[in-house]
Amino acid sequence: MFPKRLSLPLSAETVRSLRAGDIVTLSGEVLTCRDEAHKRIFEYLEKGIDLPFEIEGATFFYAGPCPPRPGKACGSCGPTTSARMDSFAPRLYGLGLAGVIGKGEVSPEVREAIKRSGRCYFAAIGGAGALCGNAVVSCECVAFPDLLSEAVYKLVIKDLPSVVAVDSGGRSVYADART
Amino acid sequence: MHIYNNTQNPAARLDENVSPVLKYPAPRVIIIHQYERRSISAPCAGTDDSMRVIDTKQIEECVYRLALKACVSVTPSCSRAMSAAAERESSPACAFALRVLAENASLALREKMPVCQDTGMSAVFISIGQEVAFSGGALADCVDSGVRRAYEDGYFRKSVCDPLTRVNTSDNTPAVIHYDVVPGDRVKITFMPKGFGSENMSRIYMLKPSEGVEGVIGAIVGAVRDAGSRPCPPVYVGVGIGGTFESCALLAKKALIRPIGEHHIRDDVAYIETEALERINALRIGCQGFGGDTTALGVSCEVMPTHIAGLPVAVNIQCNCVRCETEVL
Known part of the structure; x- marks a missing residue:
């Protein structure tokens, strides 16, 4: 099966056409964001402080890269477990988050939020850090540099292998959610 | 000590x-x-000839x-087990993921990049x-x-x-x-x-002695079922059986050092390994949790005597990037 090549941000029509289990590659701009960055974002939101990046329209990549070797844009950079960000995700979808790339199942609440906002969730391949890192064309820290690998990096990716894990209808590729 | x-x-x-x-x-x-790290020395400590x-x-x-070396390469037994899994995989999404992982492993070694970030x-x-x-x-x-x-x-x-x-x-x-x-x-x-995606999914159970071998197998399969797609399956399952709370957990980690596919020398322990692996793969969680044939590459158990009142079982889950290097000086 040949992957569908998708460019971010996705049009509403493209999102609607995707089904859980579809094999795709993703290209375009994403923001890395994992545990500590999420905590920081929510602190900012609580206090009403402006974030140094837009959530609306952004695609989050749950990842914390390795440092790059000289001459490379990025070190190894595969997805991390999405479930740890479950408590944050519904509110972020509500704020206009366009989508997420991570790995592994998400909670029923998150699936519901994805369905409600008409988005989708992609699973990149957990364990394929080197290959995902090589799919990064450029990398720039846009927030929270003190968090080191957990800072928010703007990545431009090219042909990141992924699978549609939860589609805009709330259907999931994962066994826990299949009926 | x-x-x-x-x-x-x-x-x-x-x-x-x-x-x-x-x-x-x-x-x-x-x-x-x-x-x-306090030093402990006897009054006339020293080295004799x-x-x-x-x-x-x-x-x-x-x-x-x-x-x-360890961070840029998976073990030879992991690489063999992953190839074997790729060959028999019937689910398109899992087969795709296994192909990506095989390509990733050779890329990592070639470019000296960490297999996993x-x-x-x-x-x-x-x-x-x-x-x-x-x-x-x-x-x-x-x-x-x-x-x-x-x-x-x-x-x-x-x-x-x-x-x-x-x-x-x-x-x-x-x-x-x-x-x-x-x-x-x-x-x-x-x-x-x-890595902690898999470490987070590890469990320890203090079973009752009466739960026996069936209880042990149930604990192993239950831990992998509960972990689901989160630890980057196909996983390698290290199991400790017996000892005390902390030594049981350490046994589980040490079990992961053993190459995948090598069985415990004791037949009854090897039976647990084989039976647990079969039941885990029947869960059909599959590579990455996409629903497929291979959920675990292997199960390794280590045992030691325990207390008459207990049956500790620790399950240490290792993701599909099994990384481990040894040297003797």
């Missing part, structure tokens, strides 16, 4: 007759917490070499022959120096932080060091970078 030296077990000797890939001997329970003296700088260099917390197992004396700096500090240098020079991620403040230690130290004292005059070091 309690040391149960199993001098009767010839496999425990670290001498030239033993290959670097040792059959793990009946474990001796020795855990010296790394923060306890029969001791082999090893400078701890050699230990540092060995840890450095092992860490650099989670270069883990450093678990270091050191078996010290009791005819060895160390000279030079503190052993644990040298292990940490080896880790620090490898994670810097290898462009590995520094993934270790304070558990409460979450402030990163910036150099991936401290390493988690497990010492064993064994007969012989060699030192064997095993380096295992342990």
Whole structure:
């Protein structure tokens, strides 16, 4: 099966056409964001402080890269477990988050939020850090540099292998959610 | 510190007759917490002529070499098991993921890039022959120096932080060091970078003795079922059976050092390994949780006697990037 090549941000029509289990590659701009960055974002939101990046329209990549070797844009950079960000995700979808790339199942609440906002969730391949890192064309820290690998990096990716894990209808590729 | 030296077990000797890939001997329970680095010396401590003296700088260099290699390569048995899984996979999404992972493993080795960006917390197992004396700096500090240098020079991620403040230690130290004292005059070091996507899914159960073998198998399969797609399946399952709460967990981790596909020498333990693996794969969680044929690559169990009132079972889950390197000095 040949992957569908998708460019971010996705049009509403493209999102609607995707089904859980579809094999795709993703290209375009994403923001890395994992545990500590999420905590920081929510602190900012609580206090009403402006974030140094837009959530609306952004695609989050749950990842914390390795440092790059000289001459490379990025070190190894595969997805991390999405479930740890479950408590944050519904509110972020509500704020206009366009989508997420991570790995592994998400909670029923998150699936519901994805369905409600008409988005989708992609699973990149957990364990394929080197290959995902090589799919990064450029990398720039846009927030929270003190968090080191957990800072928010703007990545431009090219042909990141992924699978549609939860589609805009709330259907999931994962066994826990299949009926 | 309690040391149960199993001098009767010839496999425990670290001498030239033993290959670097040792059959793990009946474990001796020795855990010296790394923060306890007070020196303990007798009034007339010193080395007599029969001791082999090893400078701890050699230990540092060995840890450095092992860490650099371990983070960019999966073990040969992992690579074989992943290829076999790819060949028989019937689900298109899982087959796709297995192809990507195979390509990733060869890319990582070729470009000396970490196989997975989670270069883990450093678990270091050191078996010290009791005819060895160390000279030079503190052993644990040298292990940490080896880790620090490898994670810097290898462009590995520094993934270790304070558990409460979450402030990163910036150099991936401290390493988690497990010492064993064994007969012989060699030192064997095993380096295992342990990622936390899978570590988070590990479990310990204090079963009732009456639950028996069925209870043990149920605990193993239950842990993998509950982990679902989260630990990056196909997983490798390390199981500790018996001992005390903490030694059982350590056995589970040590079970992961054994190459995938090698069975325990005891038939009843090998039966648990085979039966648990079959039932895990019947769950059809599949590669990445996409629903497929291979959920686990293998199950390895280590056992030791336990208390008459208990049946501890620890399940340590390892993701599809099984990384582990050993050297004997």
